[in-house]
Every structure is written in C-alpha cells, then in structure tokens.
Amino acid sequence: MNLKLTVKIGEKKEKARKVSIDVFPDPETAVIFTLQHIGAPNDPLVSVGDKVTIGQKIADSKERISAPVHSPISGEVTKIGEAYNPCSAEFSQAIFIENDGKKRKDKTLQPLSVSELKDVSTDFLIERVREAGIVGLGGAGFPTHIKLSPPSDKPIKHLVVNACESDIYATCDERLIIEKTSNILTGVKVMRKVLGSPKVVIATKNNKIEAVERLKEVFSGEPDTKIVAEPFTYQQGDENLLQKALFGWEVPAEKLPYEMGVVVHNVATVNAVAKAVFEGEPLISRVITLSGDVEEPKNLMVKIGTSVGHILDHYKVDPEDTRKVVLGGAMMGISIPTAETPLAKRITSILVFSKSQYKLVKRRADCIRCSKCIGACPLDLHPISIVEAIEKGKIERAKGLYLTDCFECGICSYVCPSGIPLADTIRKAKRG
Amino acid sequence: MIGRTRNKRTRVYRSSVTNRELIVEPAPHVTGHATKDLLMKYTFVALCILAATAVLAFGTTALLIEIVAVVVAVISDYMLSLVMKKKGPLNTYSAAVSGLIVALSFSSGIPYTVPGQQYVPTMMNPVVQYVAVAVISAIAVIVFKKIQGLLGRKYLNPAAAAKLLVLVPIWSALMPQDHLLTAISSFASLKGALSACYSYNAPFEDPLLTLIILKNHGWLGGASSIVVVAVGIGVILFSRGYMKWRTPLTYLATIATISASYGLINGEDIILRVAFHLFVGSVIFLAFFMATDPATTPLTGLGQIIFAIGLGVLTFVFQIWGHFFGGSILALVIMNLTVPLLDRVGIHKPFGRR
Numbered sequence: 025m026n027l028k029l030t031v032k033i034g035e036k037k038e039k040a041r042k043v044s045i046d047v048f049p050d051p052e053t054a055v056i057f058t059l060q061h062i063g064a065p066n067d068p069l070v071s072v073g074d075k076v077t078i079g080q081k082i083a084d085s086k087e088r089i090s091a092p093v094h095s096p097i098s099g100e101v102t103k104i105g106e107a108y109n110p111c112s113a114e115f116s117q118a119i120f121i122e123n124d125g126k127k128r129k130d131k132t133l134q135p136l137s138v139s140e141l142k143d144v145s146t147d148f149l150i151e152r153v154r155e156a157g158i159v160g161l162g163g164a165g166f167p168t169h170i171k172l173s174p175p176s177d178k179p180i181k182h183l184v185v186n187a188c189e190s191d192i193y194a195t196c197d198e199r200l201i202i203e204k205t206s207n208i209l210t211g212v213k214v215m216r217k218v219l220g221s222p223k224v225v226i227a228t229k230n231n232k233i234e235a236v237e238r239l240k241e242v243f244s245g246e247p248d249t250k251i252v253a254e255p256f257t258y259q260q261g262d263e264n265l266l267q268k269a270l271f272g273w274e275v276p277a278e279k280l281p282y283e284m285g286v287v288v289h290n291v292a293t294v295n296a297v298a299k300a301v302f303e304g305e306p307l308i309s310r311v312i313t314l315s316g317d318v319e320e321p322k323n324l325m326v327k328i329g330t331s332v333g334h335i336l337d338h339y340k341v342d343p344e345d346t347r348k349v350v351l352g353g354a355m356m357g358i359s360i361p362t363a364e365t366p367l368a369k370r371i372t373s374i375l376v377f378s379k380s381q382y383k384l385v386k387r388r389a390d391c392i393r394c395s396k397c398i399g400a401c402p403l404d405l406h407p408i409s410i411v412e413a414i415e416k417g418k419i420e421r422a423k424g425l426y427l428t429d430c431f432e433c434g435i436c437s438y439v440c441p442s443g444i445p446l447a448d449t450i451r452k453a454k455r456g
Numbered sequence: 457m458i459g460r461t462r463n464k465r466t467r468v469y470r471s472s473v474t475n476r477e478l479i480v481e482p483a484p485h486v487t488g489h490a491t492k493d494l495l496m497k498y499t500f501v502a503l504c505i506l507a508a509t510a511v512l513a514f515g516t517t518a519l520l521i522e523i524v525a526v527v528v529a530v531i532s533d534y535m536l537s538l539v540m541k542k543k544g545p546l547n548t549y550s551a552a553v554s555g556l557i558v559a560l561s562f563s564s565g566i567p568y569t570v571p572g573q574q575y576v577p578t579m580m581n582p583v584v585q586y587v588a589v590a591v592i593s594a595i596a597v598i599v600f601k602k603i604q605g606l607l608g609r610k611y612l613n614p615a616a617a618a619k620l621l622v623l624v625p626i627w628s629a630l631m632p633q634d635h636l637l638t639a640i641s642s643f644a645s646l647k648g649a650l651s652a653c654y655s656y657n658a659p660f661e662d663p664l665l666t667l668i669i670l671k672n673h674g675w676l677g678g679a680s681s682i683v684v685v686a687v688g689i690g691v692i693l694f695s696r697g698y699m700k701w702r703t704p705l706t707y708l709a710t711i712a713t714i715s716a717s718y719g720l721i722n723g724e725d726i727i728l729r730v731a732f733h734l735f736v737g738s739v740i741f742l743a744f745f746m747a748t749d750p751a752t753t754p755l756t757g758l759g760q761i762i763f764a765i766g767l768g769v770l771t772f773v774f775q776i777w778g779h780f781f782g783g784s785i786l787a788l789v790i791m792n793l794t795v796p797l798l799d800r801v802g803i804h805k806p807f808g809r810r
Binding site: 031033192264265268274275276277278279346347348349350353354355356357358359360361362363375377385386389390392393394395396398399400401402403404405406408409425426429432434437438439440441442443445447448451 | 477478479480481482483484485486487488489490491492494495605608609697698699700750751752753755756757799803804805806807808809810
C-alpha cells in the first residue's frame with residue numbers, strides 16, 4: 025500500500041459524521057441547470073407553462089458524452105433563464121419549476137427487482153443509467169454510462185468504489201454507506217454485470233469505523249470483493265492517486281483509468297445507479313453535507329435544484345454572520361456570490377464560513393522559495409515554477425512544466441507560507 | 457446582486473433576496489497554519505538556543521554581539537518600513553533572524569599558539585568588533601535583504617554577503633599574516649597542531665572533544681557543534697518539509713568525504729581531520745542555518761544536492777588553500793549565484809509520465 029503522506033489536513037468531520045441523513049422538504053421552486061455534467065450541453069425538452077412531474081426528463085442531448093436532467097418536483101415550468109451554476113462558476117441556462125405540491129410521479133423508468141437483474145441485458149442497464157442522468161457524484165460530474173461502457177478491447181479487471189470521501193468537512197458519503205448499504209451492494213451488482221464481473225475493491229478511510237463495519241457485514245458473502253480501509257490522505261481521493269495507493273501503478277498522463285483495466289466510481293454514484301435500476305428514480309436528489317462554521321452540521325437528502333439560501337434559512341444560519349458560502353468541498357469548491365445559487369448534481373457539500381470565526385491567516389507576500397509546494401504536490405509538479413512562468417506570461421514554459429497535468433487539488437496553496445494563490449493561478453491558466 | 461471589488465482576489469456581493477453579503481474567494485478555502493512569520497519565529501527560537509551556547513562558550517562578549525546585531529537589524533527594518541511605505545512592510549522576525557545569523561556567523565578570532573611563540577591574541581579589539589557587527593547587520597538587512605528583495609528575488613545570502621563586503625577589505629589588517637593552517641602545517645601531527653591551537657582556555661584537553669562539544673574560537677554559532685547538529689536536525693524534523701534538508705546533509709557528507717580522502721593521502725588521523733573540517737566553526741553552523749536559507753538556495757531536490765556538493769568542494773578548497781579564515785561564506789556566496797541555473801535542473805517528470 026503506497027501511502028505517500030505529503031501533507032496532513034485536518035478532516036473536521038467529527039460532529040457531522042454522527043448526524044444521520046435528514047430528508048430536506050421539497051423546495052417551492054426548483055432551478056435545474058441544463059448542463060450539470062462534463063460533456064455536451066443539453067437542450068431543454070420543455071417550455072414555459074408546461075406541466076412536469078417528478079422524475080420527468082426536461083433536458084437532454086443527442087451527443088454521446090452527455091447526461092439528461094430531470095424535474096425533481098411536480099409543477100409548472102415558469103421560466104427558462106439563467107442562474108449561477110456552481111459547477112462552472114458562471115451563469116448558465118436553467119429551467120425554473122414552480123412546485124404544485126401534488127407529487128405526481130413520472131413512470132418512464134420502471135423499477136426492477138434484484139432477482140430480475142440476471143435477465144436484463146447490459147445495454148438495458150447502460151441505457152437506464154444514461155436515462156437516469158447519472159454523473160460522477162464525487163464532484164467530477166463525468167457521465168457514468170460512458171465509464172460503464174469502456175471500449176471492448178479494454179477488459180475491465182477492477183471496479184474500484186471510491187468511498188474515501190477525502191474532502192474536508194464532507195460526511196455525506198459516509199452516512200450514505202451507513203444508512204444505504206444495501207443500495208451500495210445492489211449498485212455494485214449492476215456495475216459488475218455491466219463491466220463483465222471485474223474484481224471489486226471498495227476503498228474507504230479506516231477512520232470511518234461504522235461505515236467500514238457496515239460494508240464488511242453487507243459484502244461478506246460477495247465474490248471477488250475486497251474492502252480496503254486505510255488512512256488515505258486527502259489527495260488520494262483522486263481516482264488516479266487512489267489507484268497508485270491500491271495497485272501501485274500510475275495511470276499514464278492524459279489517459280483514462282480504463283487503459284489500466286480499472287473503473288473508479290464514487291460510492292454516491294453507485295447508490296444513484298441502484299436507485300435508478302431498482303427504484304426507477306432518476307438522479308433528482310442526492311445527499312449533501314451542510315457544515316463549516318455552523319453549530320449543528322447536517323447530512324441532508326436534498327432535491328437537486330434547491331436553492332442554497334433556502335437550506336441556510338431553513339436551518340437558521342445567521343445571514344449577518346455569514347462571510348462566505350462554499351459549494352463542493354473546502355479545497356476545490358467554489359465560493360458562491362449569491363445565496364440563491366441552486367444545487368447541482370455534482371455538489372457534495374455546502375460549507376458556511378462565518379465572519380466571527382474568520383481570521384486572516386496569510387497575506388500574499390513574495391515567494392520565499394521554500395519549495396514546500398514542490399514537495400507537497402501529489403503529482404510531483406513544480407507549482408511555483410509553473411506560476412512564475414504564468415505570471416511572466418510564458419505560457420509555453422508553463423506547459424513544458426506540465427501545467428495541464430494539474431488536477432487542482434489545492435495542496436500547493438494550502439501549504440504556501442507566503443499565501444501565493446498557486447492553485448488558483450494554475451486553474452485560470454488551464455482554462456486559458 | 458451588486459458586486460464591488462475589495463481587492464484583486466475577493467469580491468463582495470449583496471444578495472437582493474436573502475440579504476446575505478457573500479465574499480468570493482478562490483479555492484482552497486482552508487489553509488495551512490504555516491506562514492512566513494511563523495517559520496521565522498521558529499527559526500529565531502532555534503537560533504536562540506545556539507546564541508545561548510555561544511554565551512556559554514565565549515562569555516558576555518558573545519551576548520553583546522548578539523544583542524547589537526539583532527537590535528541593529530530590527531531597527532534597520534523598522535526604518536526601512538518608514539521610508540519605503542509601499543514596498544516595505546514590517547518584517548520584524550525576518551530581520552531579527554538575519555541579525556542573529558550575522559552575530560552567530562561572526563568570529564572574534566582565534567586564540568592560537570605557534571611553536572616557540574607565546575599565545576598570540578588575535579581577538580579583535582572589542583570596540584571594533586561591536587562596530588563591525590553593527591555595520592554587517594545593517595548592511596545585511598538594508599542592502600542584501602530589502603534592496604535585493606526589490607529586484608524580485610534574493611540572490612545572495614544577506615548575512616554572508618554583508619560579512620564578505622565588510623570584512624574582506626579589512627581582513628588582513630585584523631587577522632594574523634600567517635594563516636592558521638600554515639601554522640598547523642608546521643606541526644608534526646594534526647593532533648599536536650590542534651592541541652596547540654585550540655587548547656588555550658579550552659574546556660577539554662583532547663582537541664577532538666573541543667571541536668565536538670565546546671570550543672572558544674571561531675564562529676559564535678559553532679561554539680558547540682553537537683548542539684548545532686541537534687538543533688539543526690530538530691528544526692529539519694519539526695519543519696515538516698519547509699526546510700531544505702537535503703542541503704545540510706549533502707554538504708556535510710561532501711566535506712566529510714573530501715577531508716577523509718585528504719587525511720588518507722597525507723597519512724593523518726582521519727577522524728581528527730574530518731572533525732576539524734566539519735566542526736572548526738563555520739561549516740557546521742553554515743550547513744544548517746545559512747545554506748538552508750530558502751530564498752537563496754535551489755528549489756529542486758537535485759538542485760539542492762548539486763548546490764551542496766559545490767558548496768562543500770569550494771569550502772574545502774578555501775579552507776586548505778585560501779588565505780583567510782571562514783572560506784565557507786565565500787563559497788556560499790559563489791554558490792548562491794548559481795541558483796537561478798540550478799533551479800532549472802532536476803525538474804522531475806510528474807505522475808503518470810515517469
């Protein structure tokens with residue numbers, strides 16, 4: 025087990041990991057972005073005034089790398105406009121739906137029973153995953169059906185379920201494992217069938233004691249299944265670094281894991297697959313963590329499209345004392361400019377940073393050339409050299425230093441004693 | 457939603473509906489506790505231990521030298537912050553560290569005896585040495601810290617460069633004409649030479665013990681080699697990667713290797729020869745506290761190793777054939793100039809491309 029420990033980051037999960045999942049009430053208005061995945065944009069399938077039902081597909085694309093979106097509530101489309109999209113950190117097209125409170129359900133996706141699984145075809149399951157709009161729920165948002173249909177000349181030997189949940193504060197996956205273990209089991213069964221019965225590795229952190237116990241209990245009779253509970257670091261939540269830790273190999277740069285015969289899925293994605301296949305429910309809700317400087321952290325089953333401000337108001341988070349709200353993880357997430365921002369599929373957590381607990385730790389200063397960022401980078405890049413090249417306008421030199429390999433984990437900024445926004449500079453340069 | 461810019465990185469928005477004023481900042485939204493100031497504070501504490509050993513070995517003279525150097529450095533920094541309002545925020549700890557390094561890399565001289573002669577006090581005139589330390593300290597902070605910093609990057613180690621600038625022109629006036637090592641070579645054995653040179657007022661009879669445990673000659677910072685090594689290793693372990701640990705280790709290993717070979721060729725007591733070069737005063741302190749100065753040493757691991765090997769070779773050459781004592785700082789300044797080149801060496805292939 026290769027556990028290169030470069031930087032230790034406090035997890036801040038103690039309180040939240042004991043809080044069981046609450047079902048958050050349906051919102052009055054749901055705002056659904058048409059683009060919530062990585063890939064081709066979707067076109068709306070509804071127009072203003074249309075009545076929609078729970079789980080009805082409201083936007084889709086004909087492109088292969090895409091995932092449709094669905095209405096999480098029943099009601100009427102009131103507007104097709106723009107809203108601040110926390111996935112891309114800019115305003116993008118969204119469908120506004122007014123809740124009529126009737127809870128009418130769409131019946132397009134028929135639930136299967138677990139015993140029926142052996143009778144259905146692989147193509148049926150892949151199509152189901154696509155129609156359910158499932159994307160990587162760990163934060164990447166890559167359409168899951170693409171990952172489940174690798175090229176036929178690349179047999180998949182290992183299915184890795186990433187349950188490390190390495191983000192600071194986030195406990196939604198941990199609670200999901202504890203409370204929906206049977207869904208994880210059936211979801212893994214679907215994925216194994218689709219991928220041609222690969223070996224299963226469920227990787228999780230050894231400090232999720234209850235979750236590890238539940239997994240061992242539920243997966244005890246499963247063939248070729250290994251539960252690996254190790255002190256994985258924050259960086260090893262990344263699928264390539266996790267593979268290095270589990271198998272010792274490095275996925276070649278610019279290549280995808282299937283080249284190594286591996287598919288990595290987040291545990292929440294596995295749950296979503298199980299729900300799509302066996303409950304007939306597309307991806308219209310997910311578990312998120314509400315944490316940060318809040319007194320009572322929460323794990324919430326919340327409908328996609330619910331506004332962040334609505335959730336904060338519901339739990340009476342003091343608006344006067346809110347300095348910043350971050351969606352999607354403290355290390356890589358986006359701080360939103362407006363609390364009306366709706367939730368998207370990829371958002372794992374809402375973190376509230378209060379004014380009262382804020383203190384300025386670092387002020388930007390000149391680089392002291394301590395080279396800590398070089399030692400800390402999990403990919404062994406040279407962040408400061410790249411940033412110096414970018415700031416001098418030498419973008420070609422920055423590319424020569426493998427600028428584009430960076431996966432923006434933020435460790436370099438975290439460790440920098442001079443408060444240089446290394447990760448942010450690199451992120452902006454990558455976007456061009 | 458109205459956005460107004462607070463500074464380059466953060467923007468404040470007031471939301472019209474929920475009335476939350478939110479700040480937008482780039483990720484990561486949490487940060488490590490290590491700051492420049494904190495690192496400097498820790499370095500200062502570590503140096504204070506060495507300063508205390510220097511007082512133990514050299515008496516109140518050392519204490520006064522240390523106080524003069526630190527006070528002058530801090531005052532210079534304060535004055536600069538007044539003059540250069542925009543480009544010169546207060547760096548009290550950083551200045552204090554520089555001042556203390558100036559003091560600890562200062563040598564009051566060498567009490568040594570040559571055969572047939574009495575003990576020759578080559579110690580500096582006390583008043584001259586306080587003035588010298590004050591001048592070096594001020595130059596280190598003003599010229600080599602602040603003005604170099606304005607160039608965007610520091611090239612030379614402030615304490616070493618300032619000491620060279622101030623002391624080299626007057627070196628011959630202050631130091632005896634016949635070099636210490638010339639004196640050593642006139643003895644039949646190295647042990648005899650070191651005993652003669654270093655036994656004056658020394659707490660130990662055996663020169664090896666003097667070199668390792670406590671000596672009253674050479675750099676203040678190198679008064680007790682064993683304490684320097686202990687504090688240096690402690691700092692390396694405590695700093696968790698913020699200190700360039702490859703440099704001191706490679707540097708000491710290089711000097712040990714070269715001096716052992718030299719001893720072997722000349723048929724001397726190898727242990728004593730190695731101990732002499734490692735612990736005579738400047739090398740051991742410079743290895744841990746000057747050659748690791750982040751700003752003036754290479755970024756990459758390989759760069760640091762090449763830097764340290766070059767530093768070791770030059771130090772040895774200056775010690776054996778140079779004509780002034782403490783050649784290590786000249787070696788350091790020369791190697792500092794190679795850093796921009798060494799930064800381009802050893803950029804390793806990242807994950808997935810190896």
